[in-house]
Structure formats: C-alpha cells, structure tokens
Amino acid sequence: MADNTFIRFLKQWDIQLMVLPGLALIFVFSYIPMYGVLTAFKDFNIIRGFMDSPWVGFKHFEMFYNSPDIKEVLRNTIVISLLKFGIGFPAPIILALMLNEVRHMFFKRLVQTVSYLPHFLSWVIVAGMVMSMLSTDNGSVNMLLEKMNLIDEPINFLSLPEYFWSILISTGVWKEIGFASIVYLAAIAGVDPHLYEAAEMDGASKLKQIYLITLPSIMPVIAIFMILAIGNLLNAGFEDILLLASNPILRDVSDVIDTYVYRVGIQNSRFSYATAIGLFKALISVGMLVLANWFARRSGNSLW
Numbered sequence: 001m002a003d004n005t006f007i008r009f010l011k012q013w014d015i016q017l018m019v020l021p022g023l024a025l026i027f028v029f030s031y032i033p034m035y036g037v038l039t040a041f042k043d044f045n046i047i048r049g050f051m052d053s054p055w056v057g058f059k060h061f062e063m064f065y066n067s068p069d070i071k072e073v074l075r076n077t078i079v080i081s082l083l084k085f086g087i088g089f090p091a092p093i094i095l096a097l098m099l100n101e102v103r104h105m106f107f108k109r110l111v112q113t114v115s116y117l118p119h120f121l122s123w124v125i126v127a128g129m130v131m132s133m134l135s136t137d138n139g140s141v142n143m144l145l146e147k148m149n150l151i152d153e154p155i156n157f158l159s160l161p162e163y164f165w166s167i168l169i170s171t172g173v174w175k176e177i178g179f180a181s182i183v184y185l186a187a188i189a190g191v192d193p194h195l196y197e198a199a200e201m202d203g204a205s206k207l208k209q210i211y212l213i214t215l216p217s218i219m220p221v222i223a224i225f226m227i228l229a230i231g232n233l234l235n236a237g238f239e240d241i242l243l244l245a246s247n248p249i250l251r252d253v254s255d256v257i258d259t260y261v262y263r264v265g266i267q268n269s270r271f272s273y274a275t276a277i278g279l280f281k282a283l284i285s286v287g288m289l290v291l292a293n294w295f296a297r298r299s300g301n302s303l304w
Contacts, residue, residue, distance in 0.1 A: 040276035046269075053272075060276035069260065077256040080236040083169050089229050091177045093222065096184035097210055112185075115178025123175075127243035130171055134158055158244065161253040168244055168254075172237070183225070187218040223301035231289030234281050238262070257281050 009016055040060055042053040064070060095115065102108040118126065133140050136154035145151045157163045195213050204212065215222075238258040245254030255263075257277060265274020296302040 037279055039272050040279045042272055044272045060273045064277050073255055073257060073260045077236045081233045085229055087169055088173050091173050092180035093184050095177055096181040100188045118175040119179035123239040123243055126175055159247050159249055161250055164250050164253050187221040191217040220301045223296050227292045227296050227303055230292040231285055233288055234285050
C-alpha cells in the first residue's frame with residue numbers, strides 16, 4: 001500500500017508541488033503560532049520574555065471562571081450567537097429559493113447584484129451608514145417614523161439596550177445574505193429540471209416542489225454549512241459589535257467573549273488572561289464542531 005502511494009506520488013510530482021505553498025502557509029501561520037497557547041498557562045511578562053515567564057497552570061482560567069463579568073459575557077455571547085444562527089443561517093437559503101423562482105432574468109440579476117454588494121463593504125462603512133440612518137439629527141429612520149406619526153420625537157436607538165440586538169442582527173443579515181446565497185443558488189442550479197416537470201404534471205404546487213425536491217436536493221450543502229456554523233457558534237462577532245456598541249451604555253447587552261478579550265486582555269496588557277479566554281472558547285468550538293459532525297454523519301452528510 002505504501003509503495004503504491006509513493007509511486008502515485010512520483011507520477012504526480014508536478015501536481016503535488018502545487019500543494020506545497022498552501023501547506024507551508026498553513027504550517028507557518030496556523031501550526032507554529034499554536035506554541036503561543038502556552039501563554040495561557042504562564043504569567044507572561046513582556047520584559048522577561050516568553051521562556052522566562054513563570055508557569056502558573058490554570059490560574060487565568062480560574063480568574064475568568066470567578067470573574068464577575070462571566071455571566072454577562074457568556075449570556076450575551078450565547079444569545080447573540082443563537083440569534084445570528086437562527087435568523088442569519090436560513091435567510092440566504094430563503095433568498096436563494098425565492099430568486100430561483102424569479103423568471104424575469106433582468107430583475108433576478110439586479111436583485112442578486114444589489115444583495116451581493118454589502119458583503120464587500122467593510123464594517124466601518126456599514127456601521128457609519130447605520131449610525132447615520134439611526135441618528136436623532138436628520139436620521140432617515142427617525143424622519144420616516146415621524147412622518148408616519150409613529151413617534152413624537154426622535155429615538156436614540158444606539159443608546160437604548162433594548163434595540164441593540166435587533167439592530168445588530170438585522171445589519172448582519174443585510175450585509176451577508178446576498179453573498180451567502182451564492183452557494184445555495186449554485187446547488188439549486190444543479191437540480192435535475194425533469195424532477196420539477198414530473199412534479200408539476202402530478203399537480204404539485206411551487207411550495208410542494210420546493211419542499212419535496214429543492215430542499216432535499218440541496219440538503220448536503222445545507223448540512224455542511226450548518227456544521228461549520230455550529231462550530232463557529234461562539235463567534236458572536238467582533239468588528240460589528242465593537243463599532244455599533246461604541247456607547248458604554250450598551251456594554252450590558254453587547255459585551256461578548258471577543259470584545260471582552262480585547263477590552264480586558266489586550267487593552268489592559270493582560271496577555272495571559274486573554275489567551276486563556278481565547279483557548280477556552282476555541283476548545284468549546286472544536287467540541288461543538290465534532291458533536292455537530294457526529295450528528296450529521298448519522299444522516300450521511302458529515303464533513304468527515
């Protein structure tokens with residue numbers, strides 16, 4: 001077996017060489033830095049250096065566990081992640097299904113182009129647009145609500161905690177829904193059109209065709225992206241939250257693991273503490289990814 005593999009490698013040596021740059025990038029930027037994870041188990045001192053910093057074991061993990069902020073940070077992380085998953089994950093699938101039913105090609109391409117564009121805008125630009133629209137001073141949202149007599153005076157949406165989660169989730173969905181739907185549109189395009197013709201001859205409505213043909217046909221793609229989404233469930237966001245929740249009043253509903261690490265660990269130079277929290281999040285994410293893949297494997301749509 002080993003000899004056959006070696007012979008096949010020699011026959012494909014030119015193709016195998018093309019893989020080497022990618023492997024080198026992964027090794028240099030993903031595997032070598034993993035040595036720095038040991039910082040979580042040390043009292044890292046930038047003057048003494050990594051090697052001479054004292055070993056403290058699980059001290060920083062215990063500090064995070066006993067931190068008065070942990071309940072609030074974990075609650076915000078879990079709630080925002082679940083909202084992004086529950087709303088943001090099915091949204092591009094629904095958009096792809098709707099676009100697939102559009103027969104006017106010009107309108108279809110127009111909608112696709114318009115929905116793709118926000119993905120290519122940085123969060124700095126998007127956050128600036130949202131702040132401008134929600135501003136109390138000539139903000140378009142407040143002006144529209146006043147014209148419709150729904151409010152008597154402008155509302156400072158980005159200073160009220162009860163509005164923050166809605167603003168964050170809706171902005172994220174608007175930004176990514178078009179680009180995320182590309183894969184699902186490609187998967188739908190691969191469905192055999194004869195299946196729709198047969199279903200239509202049997203009297204199946206459009207909704208039944210979607211439910212009985214389209215969704216089962218693209219289910220392997222949906223399952224793969226769902227596994228990846230579950231693995232990233234604790235990544236509640238960083239740039240979007242950091243920019244939209246710049247007001248300290250919103251910290252009670254906006255402080256997630258990533259922003260907490262940045263604020264407490266990086267800004268205060270508590271590098272070991274920040275590394276410990278990051279490692280804690282990474283281990284849970286890997287566990288969730290493995291568990292999600294195990295469940296998906298039982299339906300035959302796993303990653304490995």
